[in-house]
Amino acid sequence: MSQQRIAVIDYGMGNLRSVAKAVEHAAPGADVVVSDDVTAILSADRIVCPGQGAARACMTALADSGLDKAVVEGMKTRPFLGICMGFQVLLSHSDENDGVACLDVVGGRAKRFPSPLLDEDGAQLKVPHMGWSPVYQQAAHPMWQGIGDESRFYFAHSYYCDVDDQQAVLGRSRYGLDIAVAAGGDGWFACQFHPEKSARDGLQLLNNFVNWDGTC
Amino acid sequence: MGLARRIIPCLDVDDGRVVKGVKFVDIRDAGDPVEVARRYDREGADEICFLDITASSGERETIVHVVEAVASEVFIPLTVGGGVRQVADVRRLLNAGADKVGINTAAVFEPELVARASDAVGAQCIVVAIDAKRVDDHWEVFTHGGRKSTGLDAVEWAARMQTLGAGEILLTSMDRDGTRSGFDLALTRAISDAVEIPVIASGGVGSLDDLADGVMEGGADAVLAASIFHFGQHTVVEAKAHMAARGVEVRL
Numbered sequence: 524m525s526q527q528r529i530a531v532i533d534y535g536m537g538n539l540r541s542v543a544k545a546v547e548h549a550a551p552g553a554d555v556v557v558s559d560d561v562t563a564i565l566s567a568d569r570i571v572c573p574g575q576g577a578a579r580a581c582m583t584a585l586a587d588s589g590l591d592k593a594v595v596e597g598m599k600t601r602p603f604l605g606i607c608m609g610f611q612v613l614l615s616h617s618d619e620n621d622g623v624a625c626l627d628v629v630g631g632r633a634k635r636f637p638s639p640l641l642d643e644d645g646a647q648l649k650v651p652h653m654g655w656s657p658v659y660q661q662a663a664h665p666m667w668q669g670i671g672d673e674s675r676f677y678f679a680h681s682y683y684c685d686v687d688d689q690q691a692v693l694g695r696s697r698y699g700l701d702i703a704v705a706a707g708g709d710g711w712f713a714c715q716f717h718p719e720k721s722a723r724d725g726l727q728l729l730n731n732f733v734n735w736d737g738t739c
Numbered sequence: 740m741g742l743a744r745r746i747i748p749c750l751d752v753d754d755g756r757v758v759k760g761v762k763f764v765d766i767r768d769a770g771d772p773v774e775v776a777r778r779y780d781r782e783g784a785d786e787i788c789f790l791d792i793t794a795s796s797g798e799r800e801t802i803v804h805v806v807e808a809v810a811s812e813v814f815i816p817l818t819v820g821g822g823v824r825q826v827a828d829v830r831r832l833l834n835a836g837a838d839k840v841g842i843n844t845a846a847v848f849e850p851e852l853v854a855r856a857s858d859a860v861g862a863q864c865i866v867v868a869i870d871a872k873r874v875d876d877h878w879e880v881f882t883h884g885g886r887k888s889t890g891l892d893a894v895e896w897a898a899r900m901q902t903l904g905a906g907e908i909l910l911t912s913m914d915r916d917g918t919r920s921g922f923d924l925a926l927t928r929a930i931s932d933a934v935e936i937p938v939i940a941s942g943g944v945g946s947l948d949d950l951a952d953g954v955m956e957g958g959a960d961a962v963l964a965a966s967i968f969h970f971g972q973h974t975v976v977e978a979k980a981h982m983a984a985r986g987v988e989v990r991l
Contacts, residue, residue: 541836544811576861638935642741649937649960651863651906655785655990657740675743675990677816679838679863679906698742720816720838722780 526554529733530567532593532609533559534574534584542573542606545719549729561593569733570597573719574608578617578633578682581608582625595628598711602737604729605713610684610706613713619682629706629713630687640699648699651681658694658704658716664739666693666705666712666731674724676716678704684715710737743990744954745785745961746978747818747939748968750775754793755801759969772805776813779968782975784815785990788909788963790841791821803835810836820868820909829856833864841909843868844882847889850903857904866939867905869893871926872913878926885913893926894933901934908938909963915943919966922949927957939963947973947981954987 529550531543539557547555558564572594574581585591594612597603605613617623617633625633640648655675660667683702686692694705694714704715712732718725751759756770768774776787787809791802799822806819819832820841829840840860846853846867857865871878871893872885878893897908910930912923922940931938940959944950944967953959967973979989 538833538836538838540807540834541810541814541838544836545814548812548814575864577858647935648742650935651937652742653863653907653937654745654961655743673740679816681862681906717816717838720814722815726814 526552527568527733528554528556528566529569529571530564531555531557531571531573532564532590533557534581534588534590535559536574536576536581536584536608538575539573542571542719545726546571546729546733549726550733553733559588559590561589564590564593565597565600567601569602569604570594571604571606571732572609572612573606574612576608577620578608578611578623578625579620581612582623585612585626591626595626598628601710602732602735603711604732605711606719607680607715607717610713610715611682614684614686617682629691629708632685633682634685635682636699642699651679652683652698653679655721656696656698656716658696661693661695664693664707665735666707666728668731669727670724670731676704676714676718676721676725678716680715707739709739741988743785744959744982744987745939746950746975746982746989747786747788747961747963748779748784748975749788749790749941749963749965751790751792751965752802752805754795754798755805758792759965773808773812776809779975780813780815783979783990784975786816786818786961787813788818788820788841791819793822796822803831806832806835806837818866818909820866825852826856826859829860829864833860839864839866839907841866841868843870846900847880847882847891850899853900853903853905857906862904862906862936865905866907866909867897867900868909868911869897869900869930870911870913871923873923873926878929881913885916894929897930898933901936905936907936908934910938910940912942916941918943919945921945922953922957922959922962924952924957927953927959931958931960937961947978948985950978951982951985951987954982955985
């Protein structure tokens, strides 16, 4: 089998290096390229869409660069992994920055955690949701292989994904609210947490992605 | 289960080398940030903090290379502070692999920097570091390693930094820093109650109970310590086991 190529989409929204390095670490045989070129991205075997920052800046960057097409087209045609903002941009809409239309390939909305945000005991929770929270796996899936249910992953976000299709939700967490933190469908998987910063379990998830044939 | 309270070892880096004498018998080069970070990752540290104390501005690029090297091999969150003066500095560190960047003195002289940086990269990447010291019946923000008072009330300052877009507060008690007598719990509690963003307690850890107290009494979301871990007095594993035994939720 020839060496597979994995493209990390570079739309100018930071910290791509960590994602690329973590994928390289998880898949030593793969050719990992960070790219802002639609053609190069769509010639890769797999696509990773990371991203951090505010929704409007991310959507503007995707539209201005034409990389929105690489995301939408890439998701349909090969295994695709969206991370953090790379999950939120797939939704229909984000409430951030007074409301931003997103790519609308996954029905749903990015909403801000309410204030005050309280846990089950009535104690106030801080926003951003920052740190390691357990992820409750909602279904067996190749992306969860080798990762125990309720394993902790690293989160850093103030907006959460409210996904319309509950069948698509593959992982949930609780932070004041019960939130969808991983979702997927035919050929795509997206997570709110940062696998590239989640130590062993995060690297396992990236390794699973590299070996995933895209079926559920 | 919910969000775990974080334990964050902090390393001082001078011109690319870890200083303050980290002593691990099983590490070949205790001055190498990558080796030390890898060691803390193995022990289960939830995050690592690098404080760049390089005096010469000509050597500023060195910390960027340190972050690149560490982020290539250690896959847990990295917070980097020291000498950050403009948005370009923040971007450079994030692009190198930092997850969060600490702004300290520059925020005092130019509070709008926090707003600009937060708008540019998102609040979750911006940590405002506050060095506080008790003055009469309240705490004031100090700069220059606790030598110069700014006259700013630390609690009000923390709230203002939140308003401007800080995603987290790294709070250091300059009265306790280096004393090993425990966090200033009243200060930690006052700041933690005043803001809705997470607070990292720092300064004064001398025992494992101090770490648990920072969470249970101080209300801190994360606890930062240096010497207790560097000198082999305790491992992060021991710290987590102790905190768990005291009823603090940690990532084991």
